[in-house]
Amino acid sequence: MSYQTIALPSSSVGSQTYLGVHRFGPSGGKKVYLQAGLHADEYPGLLVAQHLIGHLAQLEQQHLLRAEIVVVPFANPIGLRQRTFGHVTGRCDWHTGQNFNRGMALDSAELIQTLAPNLSEDGAHNSRLLRTAMLQQVAQRTGQMEIATLHQTLLGLSIDADLVIDLHCDDVALPHLFYAHHQPEIGLQLACSLGYDICLEEDVRGTVAFDGSHTQPWVLVQAEFPDHPFASPCFAATIELRGRTDVSTELAQQDSQGIVHFLAGQGLIAASDYQPPACTPQQHGVDQVSLILASHSGLVTYKRALGEWLAADDLIAEIVLLDQPIPQTIEVRSPSAGRLFSQTNHFFSAPGQVIAMVATREAQNQPGTQLAY
Ligand SMILES: [Zn+2]
Structure with a gap:
């Protein structure tokens, strides 16, 4: 067990930010990386990470860890200090306007070029080569903006991991997961360990977030070299820990225990009493999520509760207009049957704003499209 701080390059005279990095378990074998708060105003993950650190410290004392587990409990100190009139944004x-959870993808074409002359029939060898090439590419990044150095530092800690978990939350939502659609089995194991029943499976060949930045190179490199095996590709997931206000000891304890169960199920924590939970989460492609948009500026009032099953054309919400001679409301209806799993907590809408999400069985978006900007 160790705790290290890594100073980020100062962006302004007299100020300094740093990351805290906890390491548990034996290094040199399998590696797990978990971070919280890359979107710095999403607090449930920050609390889950603290509970997880407590769990892992105990498990290490009991000599039960079978992998190196790296935990970055506040992945975005830059965002945490962006406080305006009391609110963290x-x-x-x-500085750049960039979403902290975008713009990290590796250059897979360069990785393919680097690997081409050195691949063999040995999957473990090929995987080692890819992990080394990814680490080198991250180390050679040249961006000097503060967000670029943050991303470089985080990827330098995570890009060679076997398992990557990024903790986020939605506005108001049922708990759900994102992971790459080519790894449904392990995604289901994670969902069942957490007791979540909504899995969103993503085509990672398009725009990717932090999780997809780790799985995309494996997908693109393997597609380029179909005759060469790659052992132990990275699995990465984003866990959406319900909504912004779901910050509680009980939930954090439950979620951190779920992550420990998942790691036990992967053989990375020795737990003789571990039983894989039986469950049947709903799996949806990310492209099957219907984004319900506001058509007008006004106040949103919901007519259906989170978690309800909707039929096509069911009334979800109304937008109360504020600038009409007599009071007027606009109906917002579901375009497809599905389950309402996300709502906004920004009740004053703007045209085009996402005010709800419904998990459906029909294609709603182009594959590879991100649900949020
Ligand atoms: Zn987020």
């Missing part, structure tokens, strides 16, 4: 970087 930590989703996007004030």
Whole structure:
């Protein structure tokens, strides 16, 4: 067990930010990386990470860890200090406007070029080569903006991991997961360990977030070299820990225990009493999520509760207009049957704003499209 701080390059005279990095378990074998708060104003993950650190410290004392587990409990100190009139606005970087959870993808074409002359029939060898090439590419990044150095530092800690978990939350939502659609089995194991029943499976060949930045190179490199095996590709997931206000000891304890169960199920924590939970989560492609948009500026009032099953054309919400001679409301209806799993907590809408999400069985978006900007 160790705790290290890594100073980020100072962006302004007299100020300094740093990351805290906890390491547990034996290094040199399998590696797990978990971080919280890359969107700095999403607090449930920050609390889950603290509970997880407590669990892992105990498990290490009991000599039960079978992998190196790296935990970065606040992945975005830049966003955490972006406080305006009392509110932390930590989703996007004030300096560049960039979403902190975008723009990290590796250059897979360069990785393919690097690997081409050195691949063999040995999957473990090929995987080692890819992990080494990814680490080198991250180390050679040249961006000097503060957000670029943050991303470089985080990827330097995570890009060679076997398992990557990024903790986020939605506005108001049922708990759900994102992971790459080519790894449904392990995604289901994670969902069942957490007791979540909504899995969103993503085509990672398009725009990717932090999780997809780790799985995309494996997908693109393997597609380029179909005759060469790659052992132990990275699995990465984003866990959406319900909504912003779901910050509680009980939930954090439950979620951190779920992550420990998942790691036990992967053989990375020795737990003789571990039983894989039986469950049947709903699996949806990310492209099957219907984004319900506001058509007008006004106040949103919901007519259906989170978690309800909707039929096509069911009334979800109304937008109360504020600028009409007599009071008027606009109906917002579901375009497809599905389950309402996300609502906004920004009740004053703007046209085009996402005010709800419904998990459906029909294609709603182009594959590879991100649900949020
Ligand atoms: Zn987020």
